Amino acid sequence: GAVVSQHPSRVICKSGTSVKIECRSLDFQATTMFWYRQFPKKSLMLMATSNEGSKATYEQGVEKDKFLINHASLTLSTLTVTSAHPEDSSFYICSIGQGRNTIYFGEGSWLTVV
């Protein structure tokens, strides 16, 4: 069964609005979760590392005020795309790690900003 649940799988929002994507660890506690984004024909690119109880670490070029990450519990991390623009339309996916090498992914979320 699924280890990581991501919701919603698809969302359409209007420009200027905010949308929240949830990543939930179902089987174990996750102190760290990763958020990735994939544009068409591109690799999955790390956006940020979500740390439970502390601020997320953002990759270069990713605006922390635009992509708000909250990791308030050991089983839930949320990514909020604020003031969304059409260029934010993309595929967003989260992952969690267990042990040193085991990594599980959510199902991903398709965001379309119109």
Place this chain on the structure above:
Amino acid sequence: ILNVEQSPQSLHVQEGDSTNFTCSFPSSNFYALHWYRWETAKSPEALFVMTLNGDEKKKGRISATLNTKEGYSYLYIKGSQPEDSATYLCAFTNQAGTALIFGKGTTLSVSS
């Protein structure tokens, strides 16, 4: 900048054909190489994690090899079946517990 390259980008084979893909990654500061199988609308499914030079792993008809000195890994599928149709991603990490760096994937289509 750490870069992972996969080739080919896509390929189409007939049922029963064997095929292989390549993943190239930085050979310095290597920690682990992951292969994932990703079907549309599903989570990427972990196939293999390899950490040692010369590692060979096998799961059914799928196998993978690793050369950390020259920075490449091969994924082999023997006797392809339509259900093997998916995108195969490789990902590299240079440190335990850190995020993965992905290639763009190889999309395989198997016709019956």
